[in-house]
Amino acid sequence: MVEFSVNGTKHSFDGDPETPLLWYLRDLAGMPGTKFGCGLGLCGACTVHLDGVATRSCQTWVSDLDGVEVTTIEGLSEDGNHPVQVAWRELNVAQCGYCQPGQIMQAASLLSETPDPSDEDINASMSGNICRCGTYPRIRAAIKLAAERAGQ
Ligand code: FES
Numbered sequence: 601m602v603e604f605s606v607n608g609t610k611h612s613f614d615g616d617p618e619t620p621l622l623w624y625l626r627d628l629a630g631m632p633g634t635k636f637g638c639g640l641g642l643c644g645a646c647t648v649h650l651d652g653v654a655t656r657s658c659q660t661w662v663s664d665l666d667g668v669e670v671t672t673i674e675g676l677s678e679d680g681n682h683p684v685q686v687a688w689r690e691l692n693v694a695q696c697g698y699c700q701p702g703q704i705m706q707a708a709s710l711l712s713e714t715p716d717p718s719d720e721d722i723n724a725s726m727s728g729n730i731c732r733c734g735t736y737p738r739i740r741a742a743i744k745l746a747a748e749r750a751g752q
């Protein structure tokens with residue numbers, strides 16, 4: 601039996617040890633905010649936080665999560681007002697929206713580790729998160745806006 605938390609709520613699991621966290625979240629826990637893109641760790645759509653660190657949930661087995669705190673887009677903030685989410689809305693970052701939960705989770709992890717990221721820091725952290733709509737310039741601007749506000 602594996603015990604972990606998702607957005608502050610305790611979960612336990614004793615199913616197939618190779619169940620990916622992404623499937624657990626979407627199909628078993630009823631949290632569809634985390635998206636399936638490639639299933640291969642190549643697109644970032646499935647990004648969640650494990651103990652605060654951005655991680656691809658499609659490449660994470662639930663059986664490896666004993667004692668881990670999982671945070672999904674649904675739990676990033678109580679009211680949808682995490683500084684990254686506020687900046688995202690203000691700059692109308694999303695286009696189709698599909699990649700955006702993963703982008704936001706990756707950006708939130710970047711800013712928690714690097715509060716004032718350079719362009720190189722943003723490139724290094726965000727380059728694995730693919731957006732087919734090409735919202736990259738707005739993603740960069742929103743990360744900088746959120747960082748600027750946090751530094752005020
Ligand atoms: S679905 Fe996980 S990285 Fe693409």
Ligand code: FES
Pocket residue numbers: 694695696697698699700730731732733734735
């Ligand atoms: S907003 Fe459409 S894929 Fe990124």
